[in-house]
Amino acid sequence: MSGPGALQLLAASTERSIAIVLMAIVVVGWAIYVFVNIRQAKVEVGSEVELAPNRGKMPDDEELEGRRLEKVQAFGVLMLLIMALVLPIYWMLEGGRRSGAEMAFSEAAENRGEALAAEQECTDCHGADLGGARFAPVVLDIGHQFSDKESYVISTTWEAPSLDDVFTRFDTDAETLDEVSEVRQILVYGRGVMPAWGLDGGGPLNDQEIDDLVAWLWRERISDEEAQERAKARLAIESAANPDRSEGAVLFDLHCARCHTPRWPGRGPAQLPNNGGLIEVKPGPDGAGRYGPSLNGVSLERLFPEIEDHISFISDGAADNVPFGEFARLGNYGMPGFGRVLDEDEIRAIAEYERGLDQESQAVVGFELLDEAGDDQ
Numbered sequence: 001m002s003g004p005g006a007l008q009l010l011a012a013s014t015e016r017s018i019a020i021v022l023m024a025i026v027v028v029g030w031a032i033y034v035f036v037n038i039r040q041a042k043v044e045v046g047s048e049v050e051l052a053p054n055r056g057k058m059p060d061d062e063e064l065e066g067r068r069l070e071k072v073q074a075f076g077v078l079m080l081l082i083m084a085l086v087l088p089i090y091w092m093l094e095g096g097r098r099s100g101a102e103m104a105f106s107e108a109a110e111n112r113g114e115a116l117a118a119e120q121e122c123t124d125c126h127g128a129d130l131g132g133a134r135f136a137p138v139v140l141d142i143g144h145q146f147s148d149k150e151s152y153v154i155s156t157t158w159e160a161p162s163l164d165d166v167f168t169r170f171d172t173d174a175e176t177l178d179e180v181s182e183v184r185q186i187l188v189y190g191r192g193v194m195p196a197w198g199l200d201g202g203g204p205l206n207d208q209e210i211d212d213l214v215a216w217l218w219r220e221r222i223s224d225e226e227a228q229e230r231a232k233a234r235l236a237i238e239s240a241a242n243p244d245r246s247e248g249a250v251l252f253d254l255h256c257a258r259c260h261t262p263r264w265p266g267r268g269p270a271q272l273p274n275n276g277g278l279i280e281v282k283p284g285p286d287g288a289g290r291y292g293p294s295l296n297g298v299s300l301e302r303l304f305p306e307i308e309d310h311i312s313f314i315s316d317g318a319a320d321n322v323p324f325g326e327f328a329r330l331g332n333y334g335m336p337g338f339g340r341v342l343d344e345d346e347i348r349a350i351a352e353y354e355r356g357l358d359q360e361s362q363a364v365v366g367f368e369l370l371d372e373a374g375d376d377q
Ligand code: HEC
Pocket: 117, 120, 121, 122, 123, 124, 125, 126, 136, 137, 138, 158, 159, 160, 161, 162, 163, 166, 169, 183, 186, 187, 191, 192, 193, 194, 195, 197, 213, 258, 259, 291, 336
């Protein structure tokens, strides 16, 4: 928690203690007053002839208009002063008190979100530190890829994206938690292999719980600089491991392939529960399309005749109901923006790489033609 934040909270709790002490004094004072009154009232019937206030000796005019009057006036001035001072002081502290309450409120939401995340196992898939790609265990129906007779289900691992930098890609304009909408949408309706979490998407969590998760993600977010540094470090490692791939291609693998290349997040060894065999999940041709559409020179030059428009689209991503490119297409929250993490040269290198992808070689053959007799063995 930041310094001023802690102070505000402290101010809020000091105010509360003062209020409690004041209340205690008032309650005890009243109790004493009532007690004394009851005791005086106990005096036997008829004694009011002597005890009633108007039966006693009254002060004369001299006394009433002298010191006594001054005392009453001084008391009035004192009360006025208290009001004149206390109200502005109360008003001055009101801001701190309110933001203190707000902070306590959002802190509670973040903590509830963290607990929910543990309960729903977000970190099992996205990593305990929410950074870097982890391997999420998933069961996938891969259809008839290995046999035309049997539909195969494989248990495999699927890369889940880092979440500590999710706000560098989605809701990139959001300056406060209230402005977050895309990440909320993803959580409510799920995404690809990740199930829906919100009730509206058929998941188990209500709006409040989704808001708590978003508050938690917002608290855990890293700065743009940290995200940039991490991206640079990964680029260096991947480039060294793939010396034959251009920088644009490696950047594409790191940031884009998970959504634009078939089976990319599931690449690697997988188990076939049907017969217990081990298979290798191979990604489809680069950019041939998965959650995001297929990307290749033909479609991209049609969509963005100017490469500059292509570059600025990658930088900003798609916004809800905002058309992009040559055609009036509607964005659907799907395409993130990368301008906060990748620099212009890097984005240009990716755009050039994408424009070089060949449409022909992207055609993924989904079916095999059986001969007349049907014996494909
Ligand atoms: C079974 C593993 C799994 C669990 C559990 C899981 N996720 Fe995911 N999540 C994924 C995968 C995989 C993706 C990428 C989906 C895709 O594109 O196919 C993803 C995507 C996301 C995204 C979008 C990020 C991006 O850049 O595309 C967010 C946000 C997210 N998850 C948050 C959460 C939260 C919050 C929880 C806990 C309530 C959670 N996830 C639980 C696997 C999981």
